[in-house]
Amino acid sequence: MKSSKYKTKNFFSNVKQDLPASIVVFFVAVPLCLGIALASGAPLFSGLIAGIVGGIVVGALSNSPLGVSGPAAGLAVIVLASIQSLGAFEIFLVAVVLAGIIQVVLGLLKGGIIGYYFPSSVIKGMLAGIGIIIFLKQIPHAFGYDVDYEGDLSFQQLNGENTFSELINMLDYISPGAVIVSIISLTILLTWDxxxxxxxxxxxxxxxxxxxxxxxxxxxxxTSAFFPAYTIESQHLVSVPVAESFSGFLNQFTFPDFSYVLSSEVWVVALTIAVVASLETLLCVEATDKLDPQKRVTNTNRELFAQGGGNILSGLIGGLPITQVIVRSSANVQSGGQTRLSSILHGMFLLICVALIPAVLNMIPLAVLACILFVVGYKLAKPSLFKHMYKLGWDQFAPFVITILGIVFTDLLKGIAMGFIVSLVILLRNSFKNSHFLHKEVINNGRKKVKMTLAEEVTFINKGAILKALNNLPAGTQLTIDMSKSVGIDYDVLEIIDNYKNTSGNKGIEVKLVNRGDLQTADY
Structure with missing residues (x-):
């Protein structure tokens, strides 16, 4: 009993920081849940269900201290295409449940380790790219142009426009009320901060x-009472579905049609959702851990298990697929959240407000929420971050910038893939250059004496560099190839050395090998 009381007390020990942070995340989450549902071609209520389950259920199962889960913009196109191909939202929900089961299995099989193979420069580029996207995407909302939905993070949008063309279109639809509210909101936010x-x-x-x-x-x-000319119209306000009765509220839930559980199309969709949602979650986990002032490390296997459990429940009651989401997670960090209690509380606030006071939520101008996200976006992409990455050198700065450009001009996953490829190319280049070390000196008779010391690990990638170095040695060189410090050498490299030793006499080059006793080499 004492242990249980201690755990409860410890869980609520940071409530003074977690409570206000959860309120901020709640206000950020409401329009995102609705916008992503709209973009996914799903009922608006399904986005709110995913937000509630992501906060309460995933927050309780996960050990990510600052991560916040909910419907993800990165899955919107997949969800839209899947609902259309399967023919009904009820059938799609079966795929969401199955995707959750697959994620649970991945967690049990320790699949969370995949997230650790992404370079730090790419993760930091992802955070900065998301920050820039958040800032750019909220500018139209701050001016009262709300044609495009809040959660759209892709450059090319579903209405045929793109991020920058929407900024131009915005100029023809400026709302005086939205501009006034934005100015007041930014003044409050900056003064407070x-x-x-x-x-x-x-x-x-x-x-x-x-x-x-x-x-x-x-x-x-x-303004509605005294200055109707400056009142913000309904299309520029939050729009939560309002049920007239408790039974009407319950009727907003949709349940899966399990008669399609053996359909191959359903399983293909389920596998796609599981893979993409897991990858996006793992990337967000690592990014959120980097933002954590306490530098805590999330158990990624448990996170996959938690996400899977959340998706199972979300699919069972009519919700969209869930991932950990960097926009909400970063808002949580910037607002001073300390533990996963902030995520759970934000989910509870969503549930309470959607069930009891949706009419109050529908009075919130989207311009206010845009200003809140302005601050979040700026803190993710501060100029000081760019200066820091530049000082680290091009090996870090190039993947960082390419990731940002990829995210801004394509979408989240493509941008990360581009940054990862650049990092891989740099890794291969460095590996190509660092395969060996040449030490040259001249002895008394004028002949050159060269010692080639091979690296600890030498793979087939290095054979080009080694062969080039060997072929550039002048005639009459006394060459020593030192392999004593190498732990492993690929056969491709050993074969090159063997061939060179056998033919070096034609150039008057004397070759001496220094081997490790336990290292397998070619038979000289």
Whole structure:
């Protein structure tokens, strides 16, 4: 009993930081859940279900201290195509349940290790790229142009426009009310962050985003009563489905049609969702861990298990697929979240507000939420981060920049893939260059004496560099090839050395080998 009380007390020990952070994440999550559902061609309520399950269920099962899960923009195109190909949302939900089961199995089989193979420069580029995208995507919402949905992170959008063309289109649809609200919101957020938060503890508990949202609701009430010309129209407000009764609320849940559980098409969709959702989750886990001021490390196998459990439940009650999401996770970090309690609380707030007070949520201007995301985006892509990465050298800066450009001009997964490929090329180049070390000196009779010391690990990738070095040696050289420090040498390299030793006499080159006793080499 004592142990149980201790665990409960420890779980709530950071509630003063987690509670305000959860409120910020909640306000960020509402429009994202709705926008991603809209882009996915699914019922709007399905996005809210995924947000609730991602917060409460995944938050409880995971040990990621700062990660927040919910519907992911990266899956929107896959979900849209899958619903259309399968013919019904109820059939698609079967694939979501199966995808969750696959993720649980991956977690049990220790599949979470995959996330550790992505370079730090790519992960930092992902964070900065997401920050830039968040900032660019929210500019139209801040001016009252809400044609495109909140959660669209791809450059090319479903309505035929792209990130930059939407900024041009925005100029023809500026809403005076949205602009006024944006100016007031940004003033509140910046003043709170730069001044008030350092003055008194109460300003850390009641954070700027909450005040900005309250201001937005008050603005809407006041202008509706006294200045109707400046009232923000309904299409520029949050739009949560409103049920007129409890039974109406329950009717918004959709259940899977398990008569299609053996369909090969359903299993293909399930496998696709499981792979993409797991990869996106693992990347977000590593990125969120890097943002963590305490530098805690998430158990990625447990995270896959948690995501799988969340997707099983989400699919069973009509929700979209779930992943850990960097936008919500970074908002959690920037707002001072300390433990997974903030994720769980944000899910509870979603459930309570959607069930009890959706009409109040529908009074929040999207412009206020855009300003909150402005601050999140800027903190992810600070100029100081670019300066730091540049100082680390081109081996770090090139993958970092390519990842950012890929994310901004394509989408999240393609941008990460581009950065990873650049990192791989740099790795191969460095491996090509670092296969050996040449030490040259001239002895008394004028002949050159050269010692080639091979690296600890020498693979087939290095054979070109070694062969080039050997062929460039002048006639009459006394060559010593030292393999004593090598742990492993590929047969391809040993074959090159063997051939060179057999033919070097034609150039008057004397070759001496220094081998390790336990190292397998060619038979000289």
């Amino acid at each position: 730069l001044y008030f938060s350092h003055k008194h503890k109460v300003f850390k508990l009641v954070q700027g985003p909450l005040v900005a949202v309250a201001m937005g609701i008050v603005y809407q009430l006041v």
